[in-house]
Amino acid sequence: MSFTHRSRALTAAIAVIALSAASAHASISTQPSVILDGDGTVSASSSGSVTFNWIETPFAAYLEFTVTNPFDLFLDSFMVGSTASTGPNDISAVILDQLDGMGGSTRLTTDTNVANSAPGVLAGQANMFGEPGTVRSEGVVYNADSATPLLAGLAPGTYRLGVYDNGTPSMATAGFRIDESLAAVPEAASSLVWIAGLVLAGGATRRGC
Missing domain, CATH: 1.10.287 (Helix Hairpins)
Incomplete structure (x- = not known):
């Protein structure tokens, strides 16, 4: 040659x-989703896509999953329902806990305390997400971004991914993606x-x- x-x-x-x-879609195994409050659904695929859909608030739900490789978590999409009640600077909260870390459960979304009033295991710190242009004094409001992860370089293990919304938007769909980490x-x-x-x-x- x-x-x-x-x-x-x-x-x-x-x-x-x-x-x-x-990055490639991670292979995950999941437990049945849990709706703690409100009306909605949580769906997941073995390739790492997780979608929360709610049609009333307050809404709180979570899904536990296990992943065997380092991974990144993305907010792939966020869409407010066309007939939803909305307000200025609406936000929703995303919660991620590692359940099997050293010392037990560890909260990884620690930007704000906007989920303090969430029910059950979701109560406490959380990160905010919303539509483009949303600004809140409590901290950063993340927008849907398929290229930039919400959290990166997470270790293999078992996790709880949750969403909490106690007001507006009253109807919305948030799609998350779990990808194998580029760091791997x-x-x-x-x-x-x-x-x-x-x-x-x-x-x-x-x-x-």
Whole structure:
């Protein structure tokens, strides 16, 4: 194989490596969802998609899941119902607890105390999410973003993902995505790219001799 053909093949291989290093849907196992308050549903797939849908507030629900690889949590989508009661700067709360960490259950969403009045196991600290442009004095309001995780580099284990809304929007759908963490793959990908670079450099040297 000529140096030109070899370099093209290696370039294609590097592109494949880069694509494989991109985050992939995590494989999860779930327990039955629990609705603590209000009317709505929680659905999940084994590939890591979890959707909360509520048609009245207050609403509180959660899903417990187990994942075997490091992962990132994304707020993939958020849509307020067309007939929902709304108010200025509406927010909802997302709660994530690691259930099997050292010392027992650990709350990982710690931005604010907006879920202090949530029922049962969801009560306490939470992160806020809402529609674009929403601003709250309590802290950051996250928007749906399929590229930037809410929480990144989380360890394998068993978790509780919950949503709480005690006012408006009175109807909404929030879609979360659990992806294998990018942090789990860069070393292998970087090493292979480095080796490919050495091969190319060696080929260039031999060609110049």
